[in-house]
Amino acid sequence: MTEIVTAFAPASIGNLGVGFDMLGLALDGIGDRVSACRTDDAGVTIVEVRDLDGKLHLNLATDPEHNTASIAAQALWNDYGDDGGVELGVYKGVPLESGMGSSAASAVAAVVAVNELLGTPVSIERLLSYALVGERYASGGMHADNVAPCLLGGMIFCPRVLLPDTVRLPAPDGVSLVLMHPELKVDTAQARRKLAQSYSMEQWLSQQGYLGGFIAACAQNDIALIGKTLRDVIIEPQRIAVVPCFKAVKEAAEKSGALGVSLAGSGPSIFALCEDSVASDLAAAMEQACRGFDIECQSWVSSLHAPGAYVES
Amino acid sequence: MTEIVTAFAPASIGNLGVGFDMLGLALDGIGDRVSACRTDDAGVTIVEVRDLDGKLHLNLATDPEHNTASIAAQALWNDYGDDGGVELGVYKGVPLESGMGSSAASAVAAVVAVNELLGTPVSIERLLSYALVGERYASGGMHADNVAPCLLGGMIFCPRVLLPDTVRLPAPDGVSLVLMHPELKVDTAQARRKLAQSYSMEQWLSQQGYLGGFIAACAQNDIALIGKTLRDVIIEPQRIAVVPCFKAVKEAAEKSGALGVSLAGSGPSIFALCEDSVASDLAAAMEQACRGFDIECQSWVSSLHAPGAYVES
Numbered sequence: 001m002t003e004i005v006t007a008f009a010p011a012s013i014g015n016l017g018v019g020f021d022m023l024g025l026a027l028d029g030i031g032d033r034v035s036a037c038r039t040d041d042a043g044v045t046i047v048e049v050r051d052l053d054g055k056l057h058l059n060l061a062t063d064p065e066h067n068t069a070s071i072a073a074q075a076l077w078n079d080y081g082d083d084g085g086v087e088l089g090v091y092k093g094v095p096l097e098s099g100m101g102s103s104a105a106s107a108v109a110a111v112v113a114v115n116e117l118l119g120t121p122v123s124i125e126r127l128l129s130y131a132l133v134g135e136r137y138a139s140g141g142m143h144a145d146n147v148a149p150c151l152l153g154g155m156i157f158c159p160r161v162l163l164p165d166t167v168r169l170p171a172p173d174g175v176s177l178v179l180m181h182p183e184l185k186v187d188t189a190q191a192r193r194k195l196a197q198s199y200s201m202e203q204w205l206s207q208q209g210y211l212g213g214f215i216a217a218c219a220q221n222d223i224a225l226i227g228k229t230l231r232d233v234i235i236e237p238q239r240i241a242v243v244p245c246f247k248a249v250k251e252a253a254e255k256s257g258a259l260g261v262s263l264a265g266s267g268p269s270i271f272a273l274c275e276d277s278v279a280s281d282l283a284a285a286m287e288q289a290c291r292g293f294d295i296e297c298q299s300w301v302s303s304l305h306a307p308g309a310y311v312e313s
Numbered sequence: 314m315t316e317i318v319t320a321f322a323p324a325s326i327g328n329l330g331v332g333f334d335m336l337g338l339a340l341d342g343i344g345d346r347v348s349a350c351r352t353d354d355a356g357v358t359i360v361e362v363r364d365l366d367g368k369l370h371l372n373l374a375t376d377p378e379h380n381t382a383s384i385a386a387q388a389l390w391n392d393y394g395d396d397g398g399v400e401l402g403v404y405k406g407v408p409l410e411s412g413m414g415s416s417a418a419s420a421v422a423a424v425v426a427v428n429e430l431l432g433t434p435v436s437i438e439r440l441l442s443y444a445l446v447g448e449r450y451a452s453g454g455m456h457a458d459n460v461a462p463c464l465l466g467g468m469i470f471c472p473r474v475l476l477p478d479t480v481r482l483p484a485p486d487g488v489s490l491v492l493m494h495p496e497l498k499v500d501t502a503q504a505r506r507k508l509a510q511s512y513s514m515e516q517w518l519s520q521q522g523y524l525g526g527f528i529a530a531c532a533q534n535d536i537a538l539i540g541k542t543l544r545d546v547i548i549e550p551q552r553i554a555v556v557p558c559f560k561a562v563k564e565a566a567e568k569s570g571a572l573g574v575s576l577a578g579s580g581p582s583i584f585a586l587c588e589d590s591v592a593s594d595l596a597a598a599m600e601q602a603c604r605g606f607d608i609e610c611q612s613w614v615s616s617l618h619a620p621g622a623y624v625e626s
Contacts, residue, residue: 022522157529159522162541167529197514204517208524209335209472215525216470216480219532228475 005116006035009109009309010153011094012101013179013271014145017232017262018214020207022159023169024145025177026152027100028306033091034069034109036117043085044074044114052093059096068103069110072134076111079130080121086114097185099265104146107134112151112309124308127151129164140189146265153308157215169218171304172226175259176279177271180249180286180299184268186242191266195238207234223259223275230260230273243268245293252289256282273304318429319348322422322622323466324407325414326492326584327458330545330575331527333520335472336482337458338490339465340413341619346404347382347422349430356398357387357427365406372409381416382423385447389424392443393434399427410498412578417459420447425464425622437621440464442477453502459578466621470528482531484617485539488572489592490584493562493599496609497581499555504579508551520547536572536588543573543586556581558606565602569595586617 010031016023033052039045045064049057064070069090077086088110094102111130115122122130131147144158148166158166210231217225240246243263249270250261258272274282283299290297323344329336346365352358358377362370377383382403390399401423407415424443428435435443444460457471461479471479523542530538553559556576562583563574571585587595596612603610 019521019525021518022525157525159518159525161519161522161544162526165541167526167533167538169529170532195514198511199514199517201508201510201512204512204521205334205472206474208332208517208521209474211521211525212332212335212470212472212528213475213480215528216482216532219483219529220480225478225480228478231474 007113009105014265021143024149026149026306028302032105035089036113068134069106072107073110075133076130099269101146103138177302181269183296227259248289252285256285317350320426325463327578334456337462339462339619341615345418348402349426381447382419385420386423388446389443412582414459416451490615493612494582540572561602565598569598
């Protein structure tokens, strides 16, 4: 009997507004699945890419050199595989180019599945480096802010200067995440290339001040301080032009009690943190503001303690 | 009988290496005293500036418009004083232009003394804004990284974007500060003007990553992470040319087990954090390295829980 291993990896929010390239959060209940089974042919191949409902996915390559799942799995296979190979099935729950860590979810699910198939030669923390190989292909940058929370769950601080080490941040009690995905697409790699390369001292000190305050706020469970520090004064202003509903959605979320609102990754999805009690009203307000621009959308409410990737079977 | 109030305010380390303009630490056992008593003449004047041993201080102005103590006290007096005035005596324990927060200590001691003389109309936290008026005169910048720990004690995170709010960081257990003051002088305002005004994305993301990691490390009492994050890759390289012994002192401290070493403020003083058990050896090694350059020096070992300013009598 051929062994098939399936792993699930959640969607995630990179940057989390305040921590460009170094802070990310896993989402509850939405993610990708990757199945892996051994073959005699050498190396990693992809047999199919489907949506979770079984529909063939036409926008993603099954060419193993152009899919983050196979690229990440191949890196792991190079170090721990044998003369044979592995066939992957990729089942997408995370929308593409949504700012919800779609490429990271596939890469992470793939390395978790293949690692299990190989008898778990690598610890979950050390799988990060392999998943990052896939993420680098997708986004053009060596940042772990989707891959790390996707793999480990919860809220992870993962600046490049500390990689492969990462730091789990305690999630404040009583705070929820609302994520709203407008039916638009943003190419992450292209969005990165458009960012300014030079910043004034005032700019980076402001952003660094907000990030430091946010990390302290999480550690001290200080919700008021989260409300004062969940800000992106550097990257967000450079990116919102491609999301026409952003300003209206942000205002609607703030009016409904959001502690902070920003783009998820490079967008178009928009997230807010808020106290648990207002989360569902806030999601409704964000959707309504988005539909005011004739843009279809979908939203999720998530805990800040979402589990990371795991083997399902 | 004329009431005289005397307040003490400690020396402090601005920047603390990793948090330029937004992180500072109070020192134990070294500081300035300011005495205040009422006069019939309007406004704030300075009657004398002396060293703590009573010697007249020749390098500091008694002209109230050019001394941080009187400038800060005058700002408080403008809001809460009466038609009369106050005479200050300033007694310096903190060496001038040492990177040890000399101007902040005088400004803080002055506002604490005058506030007491007025019957404490202002809470200690709100005194920060008045002390900052003096600091701005001295350094040319509106940063609180000396004034805030000097006023409040311990380790304070105080980015400009959050002022007048500040955040107390928990000091990790078992960690000491070593401060070594070489007999050199650095003009803080001049040092600021020399800093580059533009920084690459890679530079600020690196420094932001270290600062975020350091704050998380303090919150989680993770001494190994302090050792990985107590770094200044942006400001320190621009400033060490004026402190010829810096590199040798830093190397000596690192060899003796320092978790991290950098300039105190704009220097010339050099600080290290280290585990308690190695602090005195580390201080000796830093002094020895400094004297190797024929530069006289003095060092202090301090807890990270030093008290802030207080009224002595």
